[in-house]
Amino acid sequence: MTLYSYTALQDRKKEIKGEIDATTEREAVQNLRGQGLFVTNIRTGSQPTDLDIREQIKLVLPANWLPPKKVHYIQMYRQLSLMLMSGHTLLESLELCGTLAPRRRMMIILQEIRSDIQRGLSFAQAMEKFPKAFEPQVFELVRSAEASGELDSVLSRLANDLERMADMKKKLTTAMIYPVFVLSGTVALLILMAVWVLPKMSVFIDNLGSDIPASTANMMAVSAFIVDYGTELAAGSAITIFLLLASYTTLPGKRFFDRIFLSLPMAKSAITTSTMAQTGWTLSMLTASGVTIIDAMKICERITSNETLKNSFDRSASSILEGSSLSAALEQPFFPELFYKMAAVGEQSGELDRVMNEIGTYYNGELEANLQRMLAFITPLLTLLMGGPVAFVYLSIFQLIFAAATGGR
Structure with missing residues (x-):
């Protein structure tokens, strides 16, 4: 068994953090999903005791209005992968990723992508409207993943490779x-x-x-x-x-x-x-x-x-x-x-x-x-x-x- 620390949403509003023992990451996500928790981040090891320096800076700076960085999109790919892996629909996942977005511009982009998907566009087509926000390889990967039905695993690998x-x-x-x-x-x-x-x-x-x-x-x-x-x-x-x-x-x-x-x-x-x-x-x-x-x-x-x-x-x-x-x-x-x-x-x-x-x-x-x-x-x-x-x-x-x-x- 491996110890995983996680961040999740309870009732889609309250953010909670905790730890869980599981054989694999997928099993940990499924167990948390069974408890009614919406997992937004998970990693091996225990929860850190102190705030990360970036989190401390975010508490004092109005960073929400700054342009999103590449690391924020990598985070978003991981969150989407986790949410899709735990059984949520793409629209639900995009909605929650929008609420968790660390930058206002990123939240607006995710909202527009979600609206375009509701109007009938594919995920890749909706993302292509924002060529400056996403890496060139993302569009082809997402298009291929939608066709194969492996969007969760492809997004996880995309996040790892971009990192x-x-x-x-x-x-x-x-x-x-x-x-x-x-x-x-x-x-x-x-x-x-x-x-x-x-x-x-x-x-x-x-x-x-x-x-x-x-x-x-x-x-x-x-x-x-x-x-x-x-x-x-x-x-x-x-x-x-x-x-x-x-x-x-x-x-x-x-x-x-x-x-x-x-x-x-x-x-x-x-x-x-x-x-x-x-x-x-x-x-x-x-x-x-x-x-x-x-x-x-x-x-x-x-x-x-x-x-x-x-x-x-x-x-x-x-x-x-x-x-x-x-x-x-x-x-x-x-x-x-x-x-x-x-x-x-x-x-x-x-x-x-x-x-x-x-x-x-x-x-x-x-x-x-x-x-x-x-x-x-x-x-x-x-x-x-x-x-x-x-x-x-x-x-x-x-x-x-x-x-x-x-x-x-």
Whole structure:
């Protein structure tokens, strides 16, 4: 027997939490359903004793009016799966998910989907009216699940796979925070010393009455330049950053920069491994749900952010339409050899969904290893590149103090 902690609605109004012993999660849900409880969340283990930090923030911030996040939709898929698994109709499940929605916009979307289903649309058709709210693969998965009658299990797997992809993207973001933080801090320190510390030393230098070291003179010249032209430098930097960001929002600009990213060794490794992990999991999920390989490849193209890799997926889909096998179609630039070799194994064994899931997990592990190697390389590099200018400033100051103490000798 396994201990499960749950959150449920009693009489569809009062939220209660508790624990139950059961052999499987489905059995736990059915037992709670027999007690007249409407299960909205269930997991293994006991109930936490303290409020999660996110729950504490929700108590003090008016987060209900903020746009829904991806994690909220993942939560919603889990809740729908649990409610359908416990025997509730789709309309009942959507109604209750709407009342539990952590964001007002999400509640409105679920209400409109429910109304469209009542008017005769399918669940997938109703969801397609909100392309910005749902992931591209969701529509095909739901359409296939409605046809097969396995909506509860497909939604559960969808939530798991989207959660894995979100965790993977979070790792990439976290890996970039450290170098950006160190770079920004160092630049801010250098600017502070140039516009505040060094000008205060100018009077002392003028009264020194002896020659100052060359390094100090150079440093003071740079400081004077920054002080005199600080406004122009700041404006020029801001305009340059704005133009770069604006160009990246255009398709030609994004293609140009994405190609550059793939020419940088460390960036290429991170981008390709994360894309292969995402593609493996997505292909596994879609093919296991009965989606055709052509539609699956088109979805992979749509969810890929790098324009160069998008083109590779587009060529793969075109090759399949012309009669190529999946493994042959995946032999594209920037696609690792292991990826299309494993696709061939999946095709030959008839277990493409299982093999693609394994390859996604493999590349997720490779991504973690690559990020660790990247951080191990970047840390000393940043120390040299960012610490060098700071060391030069301190060295110039100490040389000045030494020159003053020795009378310039």
